[in-house]
Amino acid sequence: MNETTITAQPGTPFIDIVREFDAPPALVFRAWTDPELVPQWLGASGTTTTLIEYEVVPGGRYSYVHRDRAGEHGFRGVFHTVVAGERIVQTFQYDGRPHDVSLETLIFEDLGGRTRVRTHAVFGSVDSRDAMIESGMEHGVRDSMARLDRLLTR
Amino acid sequence: MNETTITAQPGTPFIDIVREFDAPPALVFRAWTDPELVPQWLGASGTTTTLIEYEVVPGGRYSYVHRDRAGEHGFRGVFHTVVAGERIVQTFQYDGRPHDVSLETLIFEDLGGRTRVRTHAVFGSVDSRDAMIESGMEHGVRDSMARLDRLLTR
Numbered sequence: 001m002n003e004t005t006i007t008a009q010p011g012t013p014f015i016d017i018v019r020e021f022d023a024p025p026a027l028v029f030r031a032w033t034d035p036e037l038v039p040q041w042l043g044a045s046g047t048t049t050t051l052i053e054y055e056v057v058p059g060g061r062y063s064y065v066h067r068d069r070a071g072e073h074g075f076r077g078v079f080h081t082v083v084a085g086e087r088i089v090q091t092f093q094y095d096g097r098p099h100d101v102s103l104e105t106l107i108f109e110d111l112g113g114r115t116r117v118r119t120h121a122v123f124g125s126v127d128s129r130d131a132m133i134e135s136g137m138e139h140g141v142r143d144s145m146a147r148l149d150r151l152l153t154r
Numbered sequence: 155m156n157e158t159t160i161t162a163q164p165g166t167p168f169i170d171i172v173r174e175f176d177a178p179p180a181l182v183f184r185a186w187t188d189p190e191l192v193p194q195w196l197g198a199s200g201t202t203t204t205l206i207e208y209e210v211v212p213g214g215r216y217s218y219v220h221r222d223r224a225g226e227h228g229f230r231g232v233f234h235t236v237v238a239g240e241r242i243v244q245t246f247q248y249d250g251r252p253h254d255v256s257l258e259t260l261i262f263e264d265l266g267g268r269t270r271v272r273t274h275a276v277f278g279s280v281d282s283r284d285a286m287i288e289s290g291m292e293h294g295v296r297d298s299m300a301r302l303d304r305l306l307t308r
Binding site: 013014028058059060061077078079080081089091093098100101103107120122124 | 167169212213214215228231232233234235243244247252255256257259276277278279
């Protein structure tokens, strides 16, 4: 069973997420970037995800809405770097906190048929990073990674 | 005489730049975003700046080249947030170090006919921030701010 590691060192503005998948980088990258596939895994269990925009090219924008029984939450960002199967650099914003934009670097590491995805997120301040942790993002990330794992091995 | 303050606290991934201008936010914002005006102030003295792209809208891209006697250097990024006269959130990359992307938040504060521009930049690591400081960016920033000051009071 693959596990998701989430690290947020106290006093830093960083969050690091590491997850391995039993599928090659080309497949993991496709699941991460194909607008047909993303709603099938992104979000906590019990959440419906609707993509509004999702154009994975430098300068492309994305936005999506998570809906659950409690309500809905919007997210958005732009893509700075896109190297197919290897690397994405993107901004990230939760519309409920539009002044807390973060920058995420995703690296798809080839483990020989398997893939390690490393996400490094950096926030504008330690407080902004702490607010994201306190929002309960950890639960959503772990659920999303487990759902993606199941999609890839289907 | 307005002065440029550049702060880079040791051990953090942040750079903060503060500068006041003797012009209202609408004018400062225009000089910052109009592709005709940007090459007139962006870059150290003795540098020629050529914009390749410069589309200041969310998802818009920018790229430009600084040329001096020593050679040329390319820079690029994408705009995440654009609120005219108030706020810009953008990514920033020096093409010589494409893995050191930073995220910049610019705030145009209205001082009543004058403007304070605050730039907060955050890097993926302290080392990446330190490398940017060591590249001599401070000289380029101070010259650019002084050139913009002269353009605005012309």
